[in-house]
Amino acid sequence: MDRSPAFSTEIDFVLPKGFIDEAGVLHRRGTMRLATAADEILPQRDPRVQANPAYLTVILLARVITKLGSLPEVDTHVVENLFTADLEHLRRLYEKINALDDPDEIAAVAPIATNGFAGQAGGLRTMGEA
Template structure:
């Protein structure tokens, strides 16, 4: 019996809608993000900045998993804080996408016209369209 091994892809490239303006005035739009580990998800919870302001969790978490942004490789919370709001939202969505924490989707077909499209799976115990 032959066993095939497929390498797990753990890093993904992204491009920001606007980009980070660096200290030298250059705009950094392309970057790389790695998949999060359990440690990445847990370590911000003991960060004093997150304890004082839970909304800061996303900033700290992204600073742990972004490995490169343009020429910048030292990505820390201060760098993420400088992003435009649209770029931050883009990275949060991208984080959810590559880590599989976003809503699951399934393919469906319209019973009337037969058109195919995807819809989000309802939350466990919930129905589609309900919070």
């Protein structure tokens, strides 16, 4: 029996600028998975989000980015230290892949994302919005 998902649940991306770690290594290629209900619900309880609702973006991205370059993990510290252009790129990618009505369309997003996705977020739900 084939237990593979009926559609892709992870999307590869390339950051426009990239994250520079403490050793000066540039990390641009990464992978983002589809968000779950828990990814959007649980961060609402975080005191950082309650104090500053804009912090929801940081927590959501830290939860769904599964790989960035050779980093052992992607946490809120990494997301907080991304360049603004990279944060916006990831925010739009998150909205794009999680707002699709047809899961089969996710595969069509990946080539755009890896070539520096710069699409409009118009018509897509806002990150964290139910």
